[in-house]
Amino acid sequence: MPPSAAPHADGVAALLSRAERLAARRLRGALEETGCSVEAWRVLSLLADDPGQGMTSLADRTQLPPPTLTRLMDQLVDDGLVHRRVDPLDRRRVLAALTPRGRQAHRRLAERVREAWVTLPEDADDVLLATLLDRLIARLEAPVALPAPAGTAGEPAAARR
Template identity: 65%
Template sequence: MTDTPDRPVEELVALLTRAERLSVRRLRAALEEAGCSADAWRVMALLADGRGHGMTAMAEHVVLPPPTLTRLVDQLTDDGVVHRTVDPLDRRRILVHLTPRGRQLWQRLDQRVRGAWPELPGGGDEELLAALLRRLVAALEGAPATAPSRGANGR
């Protein structure tokens, strides 16, 4: 890819798109043998903290529409990977947790994914990259969907 200092937004979008596609391809390959989808892995990754999560927070975290997430959680429940409980603080909410079997599956999958994930050169760059991506996501979530109008000079 050529360096395009006069088009940083286009380059950034292209690099993010390529990194996302390559990451998902590697993730799917690591999970394929276990018969686990990337979406199911993301759900289990969230639930691995042991706190239990509501469906709305899960949908936001795993970036799935609520109906799709509900079908996925139903399937994971049928497979004995997760279970639902009533939130003790708000009886109207349902929390989703990993079962003991789900926790064992998660640990095996996590090892597979970590083994398939390349380490970035320079040591510690993963934390820097994660921090930068969090800042970008926060900025994009707070930014208007359309570009702001520019001054008379086009900048």
């Protein structure tokens, strides 16, 4: 796509939002008979890939508010899928990891999720899409200084009211 035809940022955001909703719908369909929510699946998947994550990291990566994540983690602990422990290097942090039962549940759920995605026709651009999404995520995670609104540079706050 030539630069002049590049989609507006709002258009990209809308496309990403629609794709996320459709992906979540597919995930819900794969998980609905298991009693596992999409949010719980995301936590289990993150812990399967990287055990011993802190709650702040999990909240960031799942996009869940900390109180919601805490309630979800309490349920996963009660179900025997996750255990929490105090970080030995920083006693203020709590680390989470899958229990053996949680690893078994994750493997079972991962198979259902894979089956739900296998029904999608293969596309030669899948690797390219994943690469571009990874690059976009990295760009969006980078801190950016936003410009001041027009006409406000150097004006005291009282003058702008």
